[in-house]
Amino acid sequence: MGPLIVDGIISQSTNFLLAMIIGVAFGFVLEASGFSSSRKLAGVFYGYDAVVLKVFFTAGITAMIGLLFFSLFGWVDLSMVYVNPTYLPSNIAGGVIMGAGFILGGFCPGTSICAASIGKIDALVFIGGLFIGIIFFAEGYAIWEEFYKSGFQGWPRINESIGISQGLMAFVLVIVALSMFWVAEWAEKKFPQKEY
């Protein structure tokens, strides 16, 4: 039966309305978890506050396990759910540039919009930067188009690349996430910072 839009259970307009409602929940959870504070976000890179790591990986494994169970129950057709394409050169280069932007700017796009909504001026300036960066990419597109489109591998799932089942892969990722939570809890005790 799912995804509802693919099966035509809901219309395109309803899909947009639901997108906005999902967005309200998305923004609310981000803000309530502390993602509207650049100093909390950056904390993950110094160990004093690992909220990013905890929220991010808990969310990732929750959705991943949820999708697998939904599929098992026949509620969602996983082959109709969008899987991000793999272009290793641009996946890596884009990620490296984003990582640099993250540690300098203290936000990512979603969190900056969330932070701007509660009045963070640094977040507004970051969003201004995002626009400049996107325009720069668009205007110079001819220069990097070839690199951008190189190394296309389709839409592989990581378990297919390794040659194991989705369930086993999910189990491995859950173990990885739990180990990281353990390290995060240790780091927060080891590198405390009271006021920020």
Added chain:
Amino acid sequence: MKQTKYINPYLGGVLLGIVLLAANFISGRGLGASGALKSVVVATTNVVAPEHAGNAVFYKQYNDSHPDGPMKSWLVFLMLGVVAGGFMSGAIAGRLKFKVEHSPKISSKRRLVFALAGGILFGFGSQLGRGCTSGSALSGMAVLSLGGIVTMAAIFGTGYALAYFVRKNWI
């Protein structure tokens, strides 16, 4: 600002995971943020420089794949919701305030210069990497996308690699 005012991060993570699951179940796709900003850039260019938008490949491709107009996009509606949701949570918790948040060791001006530089890099990187932390890393992880997980590792790995050099800004 006391930390206790925020919800437990693991609870926040489960709730965010349910939001992401809902997006996949309802719309067959994950969350995303940078795509909405790209829509705004294309829509603005279409208005202020229509000739340029008609000629330059980037805008042309985007407009061709969005016949109803760049703003009629799932991610644009999602981000409108994020603004409302973030504001609601901030209002309930008493966190609505215009301010430049920065470490006491640096000036507001320095914070803003770095925020702008970081934004420019993140904006560019999100286009090259086909999505940001939410669209590529988080949503990609949930569907076990190889590309998404590689992007996630690159984002966080680079953050850790460079953290030492800008530590004065944060600690």
